Amino acid sequence: MDIALSGAAVRFGTFQAVHPTDLTIEAGEFFSILGPSGCGKTTILRLLSGFLDPSEGEVRIGGQPMAGIGPSDRPTALIFQNLALFPLMTVWENVAFGLEMRGWKTARRRARAFELLDMVALGGQGDKLPSELSGGQRQRVAIARALAVEPAVLLLDEPLSALDLKLRQHMRAELKQLQETTGITFVYITHDQGEALTMSDRVAVMNRGRIVQVGSADDVYDRPATAFVATFVGEMNRLPGRIESVAEGRARIATAGGSFLAPNPGGLAPGAAAVLFLRPERLHLLAPGEAAANALEGRLVRRDMEGAFSTLILETGAGRLTVQRVNSGSGGLPADPLRLGFADSAGVILPAGETADDAA
């Protein structure tokens, strides 16, 4: 089922937790809401689940206005960060809990619970107690329990945050697969950009009660709309400066480290204060005599070997810059000073504005 927010806003007293928001989530979409702690992600999820009414505006699910429809009457199920399984019930009884509430007889409940447990790869574990399972297995029980009531929309509030890194990565793949096989609309709340980027069809980035960008993982990573998105999603170098000239969607920006050409998606005019944002992997070392659309010199401060790639920190006229290099196995670096280059399509020039560091 699709979801539509029209001008939906939430105030707690005088505090505006969510500003008026228009948002459409397509049926069968894996949609994530990504943002720092306190930005309003959970509040939006509560609007969808029916635990909270909008102070203004409207929520529709499957075309139906949700005003006056409580959580148990909505086509949604919710999975929390701290899942609460019933410790004295077996795994299958936990899964079947919602079905008992709906009046299903024991044999039918048990059969359905085991089907769902099969789907989350816990086929043989139904007669155990939750305490006999690992953290990841318990999380899968919670997912099976949420799916038991056949929701059209599954709302997931940081469901993996209590798991260790390896398990989290494994569960990402499982959740994505589960979403694809069931065709259920997933709305996934997280402050973990890796989670949002790997699983989602689309991501909404939120800051201070506002959705600041909605797009694919590629959109928010490669084409950030604001300084906040640019710095919240992934590593980013920042070169503050002033626009010198503009031409054909690009601008030349004068920074403390020189003047550089880069895309100017917001059409900033000459004289405007701006920042050139540049990903560490888009900066490369130039060979002696090699030309590049943009070039600057730097002195190596640190090199961190991270296996598949290495991270270089360079002191340049534009401040400290981070460069990420694929590890080619050829080892050493040329002598200082190093020359750095980047294409005129590599960065993005955006208005100076709030960054993820300011928001933290």
Ligand SMILES: Nc1ncnc2c1ncn2[C@@H]1O[C@H](COP(=O)(O)OP(=O)(O)OP(=O)(O)O)[C@@H](O)[C@H]1O
């Ligand atoms: N019932 C409430 N009364 C007053 N303020 C609230 C209430 N619920 C949430 N808030 C505030 O609204 C803001 C948004 O909260 P919300 O839980 O949506 O954030 P979040 O993005 O989900 O954060 P986190 O990732 O930390 O869970 C926060 O500043 C929070 O303190």
